[in-house]
Amino acid sequence: MAAENETDVIDLLLAQHGQIKNALESVRTSTGADKQRGFEDLVRLLAVHEAAEEEVVHPAARRHAVADEIVDARLREEDQAKHVLVQLAELGVDHAEFDTTFRAFAEKVVDHAELEEKEEFGQLLTHASAEERVRLASVVRFAEALAPTRPHPGVGESAAANLMVGPPLAVFDRIRDALREWRRQSGEA
Template structure:
């Protein structure tokens, strides 16, 4: 395999890796290399999941990061709490950027309830975004910080749980594995462009 460090985005790196993986797999002698095309494609999709996460995997990992950052903010001492809260704000911002640009539009087109589910989750995330902005404005020294952050943290955890139970199954059921991987690359590209 080649040197992926010089490639401009994660999306391109995954495409190159898939191409390399397909070449390697096609040269390996095994019972499934002579199998019908559909079986080989199914095997490639399984292999792709190992070498690159799809959009659901990426979002789920970010939910874990947000959960951990909520814990870190609560446990942090006065000197460290501001940094942990800033890290939570940045992580949530990047997460929302990817969801709004890539995940929610795909959910809207997934199943009969997709539009209502995506809209409901997007409205909740906008409320959380406003609450997070407000708590960042107030600061960690504010008298109501602990109570306000507890409410925000509960909202963030509920939002992640709702997305995992409502949106993710729709994506897995109605969007092909290849497109889910492409969506992860597109989400990464959008976030990189937002940094410029």
């Protein structure tokens, strides 16, 4: 296995897509507090992953022969997903409509990931050098470290929007995450 600093961006993203699919299944099959924790983990995972894709991967795909309409379609899907995640969070995992809405959402997320893999990742693999793909993986990790941990649909889905408001939102999100975890561990949640 390659060292982390030698990981190809495609391998990194495919691994993350696998984590997302596992998290979706975990939420779908869990109940009670486990379902809530799983949903919170999924929200964090998706928010960070999508922000990095919007900032790094989609612009790189455009530079490497992926048609604008393909990238634009993926960006629209990501924006729609942010809105549904907010709706699901507002409903709460115990709401009668949560499971039905979540199932439809999960199907769209999996379809979205498969389209990225087919339409964008293949072009990156063909047109970007191995060295560039390793550099892109490093940039994706860095973007994820600064990304918000919950969706902010009003921000938009452009790289510029994410770079402008993402880091301040990330600080607030990560403080909120830490407080929620502290409350959970101290029995206040």
